[in-house]
Amino acid sequence: MSGHQHTSDLSNDELDDLLDEALANAKIRKRLARGFKLVTDFDIALLGSSAIGGGTVYLDRHLKYRKWPYGTLAVASRKLNVIPGLIRHERLEQALEDELGWPYVKLAHPVAQHWEERLYRNQGFDPAAVERMFEPYIKFDAKERIVKTPPDLDMRPLLAPPRSTGIIARVNATAQKEKRRQASVGYVAKSVVANQKCAKCVHFIQPTYGGPACTGVDSPINPAGWCRRYRLGTLGEKPNG
Numbered sequence: 001m002s003g004h005q006h007t008s009d010l011s012n013d014e015l016d017d018l019l020d021e022a023l024a025n026a027k028i029r030k031r032l033a034r035g036f037k038l039v040t041d042f043d044i045a046l047l048g049s050s051a052i053g054g055g056t057v058y059l060d061r062h063l064k065y066r067k068w069p070y071g072t073l074a075v076a077s078r079k080l081n082v083i084p085g086l087i088r089h090e091r092l093e094q095a096l097e098d099e100l101g102w103p104y105v106k107l108a109h110p111v112a113q114h115w116e117e118r119l120y121r122n123q124g125f126d127p128a129a130v131e132r133m134f135e136p137y138i139k140f141d142a143k144e145r146i147v148k149t150p151p152d153l154d155m156r157p158l159l160a161p162p163r164s165t166g167i168i169a170r171v172n173a174t175a176q177k178e179k180r181r182q183a184s185v186g187y188v189a190k191s192v193v194a195n196q197k198c199a200k201c202v203h204f205i206q207p208t209y210g211g212p213a214c215t216g217v218d219s220p221i222n223p224a225g226w227c228r229r230y231r232l233g234t235l236g237e238k239p240n241g
Contacts, residue, residue, distance in 0.1 A: 008110035015114040022096060022111060031095040038087065040070060043146040043174070045139045045167050048086040050094045051152040052209050053236015057090045058150055059083065062137055075125055075133045082130075089116040094154060104160045139167065149174040152235065155210030172210070172219075179218045182227070187217055191226030199223035202233030209235075 010018070022028050037056050044060040051058070063082065065073045071083040093112035096102040102111070117127035139145055149171050158168050191197040198204050198214065198221055205211035205221075214221045216229055 008106075008113075010110055012114075015111060018107065018111050019114050019118070022092070022100070023115075025100065027099040028092070028095050031099050032091055036091065038083075039150070042148050042150050043139070045146060045158065045171060047134060047137055048090045049157065050090045050154050051150065051236060052154045052205065054091065054094050054098070055236060056150075056152070057087050058153065059086055060137060061148075062145060073133055076129050078125070080120070080123070080125055080130065080133075082134075085116040085119045085130075088119065089113060093157075097156065104156055109157070109160075146170045146174055148177070151175045151178045151215040152205075153210075156208065159210060168210075172213075176218050179214070179216055182217055185217055185227040185229050187221075187225060187227040189222040189225045191224060193226055193230070196226055196230050196232075197223065198225045198227075198230075200232055201229075202231045202235055202237075203229060204235060206235070 008015070031054070034054065036054060038059065039056055040059050040063070041061050042058055043062075044058050047063070048057065048059050050056065059071070063071050063073065068079070069081075072079050072081050074080075089112045092115055093104075093108050096108040096111060097104060102108040117130075120127050120130050146167070153171070153175065155168070155171070158164070158171065198212070201214075203215045203217070204223070205213040205215060212221050212223050213219050215235065217227055
């Protein structure tokens with residue numbers, strides 16, 4: 001996630017080396033070459049995030065200033081389109097976690113943040129000034145402007161320390177609004193269908209990502225459960241490998 005809630009012990013030189021190493025890695029290059037869609041109509045607690053698997057990048061719907069186009073904000077009396085920087089941050093951050101197993105707080109987030117800031121520097125903006133500009137848009141309070149959350153959100157950044165239990169609860173609660181009631185899809189907590197259970201379903205959210213939960217059916221979800229929407233697969237997997 002793009003919010004600057006974490007500080008890094010890495011120097012700029014170390015971040016430069018790690019970033020260049022990551023961008024040269026074949027797995028990362030392949031991951032970043034994948035297609036994705038941008039969605040900007042949800043509330044994202046830390047400005048930006050991704051769907052599990054990376055097929056969608058989510059940017060907070062409040063990234064607007066006056067009557068300017070979405071994503072164009074004021075930094076030191078200049079206009080800055082923050083969309084490209086936030087997208088590169090979200091896509092690289094998740095790729096580093098998924099493809100290389102880099103820990104979010106210590107490596108994936110600061111290296112992705114460094115790539116975002118490199119773009120701002122190349123455009124003549126001071127990253128510290130950009131960070132100050134972002135502050136009013138970042139949600140810290142459990143009741144603040146979070147009314148619509150994507151059900152397939154990668155929750156790992158919010159689950160990483162330091163974590164806000166209030167924000168996590170609010171995100172989870174609002175995500176439920178996007179889902180169907182259990183009774184409407186015939187959900188049962190223990191499957192009676194051979195070789196079919198929630199844990200093997202393409203809609204199932206693993207505990208790593210904030211589950212057990214489902215992208216389409218409201219919680220609680222038992223990994224051993226089942227419903228009529230069952231389809232074998234892994235959430236966020238890229239079709240055909």
